[in-house]
Amino acid sequence: MVLTPIETEIIRNEIIEVMKTVYDPEIPVSIYELGLIYDVDVDTDGSANIRMTLTSPGCPVAGTLPGEVESKARAESGATDVEVEVVWEPTWTMDMMSDGAKLELGLL
DSSP: OOOOHHHHHHHHHHHHHHHTTOBOTTSSSBTTTTTOEEEEEEOTTSEEEEEEOOSOTTOTTTTTHHHHHHHHHHHHSOOSEEEEEEOOSSOOOGGGSOHHHHHHTTOO
16 A cells, blocks of 8 residues: 555654653653654655654663653554654754743753
8 A cells, every 4th residue: 555645644643742752851842842753755655754863872771761662652643654863963962842841851
């Protein structure tokens, strides 16, 4: 089955909504609002690739957060498959946070 561009966009949006429910345990803001999700790409076969980073390479949840992202995206979206790729370029900075996240953390 080949998905239409609208169907792939729906799955992409579902995954983004799921990422808004995943929180960094040290910061009371979702990983999406923190800017840790760099890209969500969905192929015409429904496979999703999520490119994400962490606040630092030594992040205490480096071993568990990508797995949580993958399992939640699989369970709560229409994706047929999900792959999470942790990348370090570009390096995450606080400038990548949404204005809402900055406000929540008292940075605005």
